[in-house]
Amino acid sequence: MAVEKTAPGAGAGAAAGRTVLVTGGAGYIGSHAVLQLLLAGFRAVVVDNLNNSSELAVRRVAALAGDHSRNLSFHKIDLRDKGALEMVFASTRFDAVVHFAGLKAVGESVQKPLLYYDNNVIGTINLLEVMSAHGCKKLVFSSSAAVYGSPKNSPCTEEFPLTPNNPYGKTKLVVEDICRDIYCSDPEWKIILLRYFNPVGAHPSGYLGEDPCGIPNNLMPYVQQVAVGRRPALTVLGNDYATRDGTGVRDYIHVVDLADGHIAALQKLFENSSIGCEAYNLGTGRGTSVLEIVKAFEKASGKKIPLIFGARRPGDAEILFSVTAKAERELNWK
Numbered sequence: 036m037a038v039e040k041t042a043p044g045a046g047a048g049a050a051a052g053r054t055v056l057v058t059g060g061a062g063y064i065g066s067h068a069v070l071q072l073l074l075a076g077f078r079a080v081v082v083d084n085l086n087n088s089s090e091l092a093v094r095r096v097a098a099l100a101g102d103h104s105r106n107l108s109f110h111k112i113d114l115r116d117k118g119a120l121e122m123v124f125a126s127t128r129f130d131a132v133v134h135f136a137g138l139k140a141v142g143e144s145v146q147k148p149l150l151y152y153d154n155n156v157i158g159t160i161n162l163l164e165v166m167s168a169h170g171c172k173k174l175v176f177s178s179s180a181a182v183y184g185s186p187k188n189s190p191c192t193e194e195f196p197l198t199p200n201n202p203y204g205k206t207k208l209v210v211e212d213i214c215r216d217i218y219c220s221d222p223e224w225k226i227i228l229l230r231y232f233n234p235v236g237a238h239p240s241g242y243l244g245e246d247p248c249g250i251p252n253n254l255m256p257y258v259q260q261v262a263v264g265r266r267p268a269l270t271v272l273g274n275d276y277a278t279r280d281g282t283g284v285r286d287y288i289h290v291v292d293l294a295d296g297h298i299a300a301l302q303k304l305f306e307n308s309s310i311g312c313e314a315y316n317l318g319t320g321r322g323t324s325v326l327e328i329v330k331a332f333e334k335a336s337g338k339k340i341p342l343i344f345g346a347r348r349p350g351d352a353e354i355l356f357s358v359t360a361k362a363e364r365e366l367n368w369k
Contacts, residue, residue, distance in 0.1 A: 050076035055301065056129045056171075057081050058114060058162065059136030061088040063245040064177065064234055068133060068294040070096045070243065073103040075298050080127055082120070083136065084113035087248050095242050114158030117165065124169040131173035131304060132166060133297055134159065137206070140252035141181070144203035145349050155206035156213075163217060172224045173304045174214070175297055178314070180232045180286070182208045185352040189284075189322065192358045193230070193314045201350030211314070218312035225310045227300040232286035232318035232357050234293050245290075254328060255287075262338045269340050271325055273347035278354060282325035286318035286356035293317055299368040315366060318357030 055072055059065040060081030066088075072079045073096070081093055090109065097104035112119045114136055137155040138144070144151040166172065181204030182197045199205045211228050218224045235255040237244030251257040260266045274281040296317045303310060323331075329340050363369045 052078075053130040053305070054078040054080065054127060056123070056127075056132045058132065058134045059083055059088070059177070060133075061085060061090060061092045061109070062135055063088075063247070064231070064290060064293060065133075065135040066092040066096050066243055067238060067290045068135070068297045069093075069107070070099055070238070071291070071294040071298055072133075072301075073100040073106055076103075077301075078106040079108075080123065080129070081107070081109045082112040082114070082123060083109070085111060086113075086138070092243065099238065099240060099242055114162050115154070117161045120161060120165050121168075124165050124171070129166075129169070129171045131175065131301055132162070132171060133175045133177075133301070134162060135177040137177065139179075139203060141201050141203050141350050142252060142348055144201055144206070148202035151202045151206050152209075155203075156209050159210045159213065163213065167217075167221075172221070173301075174224070174226045175300045175304070176210060176214060176226065176228050178211055178228045178230045179204060179207045180230050180316070180318070180355055180357065182211065182230060183352075183355065186355070189354045190286075190320060190356045190358045191316065193316055193361055200352070203350075215312050222311070224312065225304045225307075226312040227304060227310065228312070228314040229296060229300060230314055230316050230357075231293060232288050232316070232355070234290045235287045236289040236291070238291060254285075254325060255332075258329060258332050258340055261340050262332070262336055267341065268343045269329065270343045270345045272345050272351065274344045275347070276353045278324055280324050280326045283351060284322040284324050284354040284356065286321060287323055287328065288318050296362065296366065296368050299362075299366040303366055313365075315362040316357040316359050317362060317368075318359055320357055320359045322354060322356035 055077050060069045061083035069079050093109045182199050183191050184198035184200040199208050214226045245256045261269050278284050
């Protein structure tokens, strides 16, 4: 990992005495980000409805944070419960919000679009209204490379057309558009939209990681569950793409690097008075196929991963990876 200015303890000036609300902070990416926030000197208040996460993750963050755990608190809240969210804001003054909370399974979003619009969009509108009412107008939003849809070319820059091809990606774009409109209506807002590519991996301690409820919707946890015998084989969704081995190509970024990207974004919000509403890609800038990931996992673990080849999944792009020059230049993150 090559991360500048975002190591634990770094950016102490930006963190000093600051309190950050983290929605979805018990989830996979959120829990890693909460730990990095604490280690960087922030106070973190986590709200999560535990729909696809566990309070155990928050307890593990506290254990890994050591003395910094005194700056961590947790509330079980669904963002669609505006009254409960109001009570949290009434009891604590927040300097910024990092907004992870949302449903994120592409396939499920195709089957249950209303669920995704209700959870991801309505929940965010509630959050933004409560933030505005309490004068908290700094936001880091967990967006997605899914907003690019299936671009004709890769790698993607932030200026690529935004044409998501599944309801999950559409909810992310709707929220991005809301954020841009809010900033246009009130320039006091400072918003950074982080477009993630494909988060993978776990905290180096092995104490935090990804263990989704039910059938995993992402490649790496599925591979891991096959490796430990929880599932008999990995179903590769499509091996007839126009790629080097027929399987989809993605940009896989380590979750701790991704978490550190949020620290860099917060520092930008606190240090730059003219940020406005800006989008940044967070990825490695390299494309890796499904079969290349499987082979790398087999080499690292010494375990053979049985494969079944299935049909393409609706809403999936063929090739999607990032240009990260803007984040390197403006957030000092790589």
